Amino acid sequence: MKYLQTTIIQPFCLSGIGVHSGQFITTRVEPSGVNTGICFWREDISVQDNKIQATIDNTVNAQLCTRIENQAGIGINTIEHFMSALFAMGIDNANIFVDGPEMPILDGSADPIIKALLNAGQKQYSHGVKYLHILKSVSIDGEDGSWAQIGPASDLQISLHIDFPDDGIGQQQVDYSFTSTSYIEQIAPARTFCMMRDVVNMQRAGLAQGGSLENAIVVDNGKILNDGGLRMENECVNHKVLDCLGDLFLSGMLVSGKIKAFKPGHALTVSLMKMLLADKSSYEIRTYTEDTPRAGGYVQFPKVAAAVSA
Secondary structure (H helix, E strand, O other): OOOEEEEEOOOEEEEEEOOOOOOEEEEEEEOOOOOOOEEEEEOOOOOOOOEEEOOHHHEEOOOOOOEEEOOOOOEEEOOHHHHHHHHHOOOOOEEEEEOOOEOOOOOOOOHHHHHHHHHHOEEEEEEEOEEEEEOOOEEEEOOOOOEEEEEOOOEEEEEEEEEOOOOOOOEEEEEEEOOHHHHHHHHOOOOOEEEHHHHHHHHHOOOOOOOOOOOOEEEEOOEEOOOOOOOOOOHHHHHHHHHHHHHHHHHOOEEEEEEEEEOOOHHHHHHHHHHHHHOHHHEEEEEOOOOOOOHHHEEOOOOOOOEOOO
């Protein structure tokens, strides 16, 4: 199966609270040229370089989110849901303008972003898409018994196991094979989550200033505090898949491999990808090619992604 690079056709805006800063944030997503990748622009910054390329090399340590910074130290927080949605819809190139220090959390899921991307449509270029083909397993250990591994596979597979001390979350496991359709149905609606016992500590640390039952699942002693409860069975571990895909896309490519993780998190996934990319014997970068692009180069529905043949 072959793929061509894409961007969106119609620009769109999304607005909402930043979950950690508590600021009202507006972001504007616009088309960009071939081989430009995903690029964030801080419109509230004018005296310094405000362009931040979404790459694994630009990631820096951050609490409870994914953060990227440019060489001037200008950064953007909480990019993972937007990156995940762009990956799932096969958008390889886009400019994302934002008027604050982090992306809006919206309803805590990727669902509003997916709907906006579907409405925006896709334009295909005549250039093939690069993908990361995993040749051998690489693993990393984290804190509190957490670990992650990536190894060879013919497509993109994700196997995650979470373990939280509140029965409202508890232990959940998912074995997921990525397609755009399954992402829209199963992964995109899954919201971010936390335990009530952690909320006060997060806010004392200057985090979760914009968090609420409108943008996160909150559990307390086995009870879901949100009206209507969960959107699906195992919503919490499905959200971890959403986050994982967003962090994987910081490679700038599709990925052909299997990810396994226990107690997954942003720092663990980013560290795993940095370790993988530092070992050039563990992967190959390949390119999809297409002799005859689709007539007109425009589509209204996402590509079926990540079905990779050797």
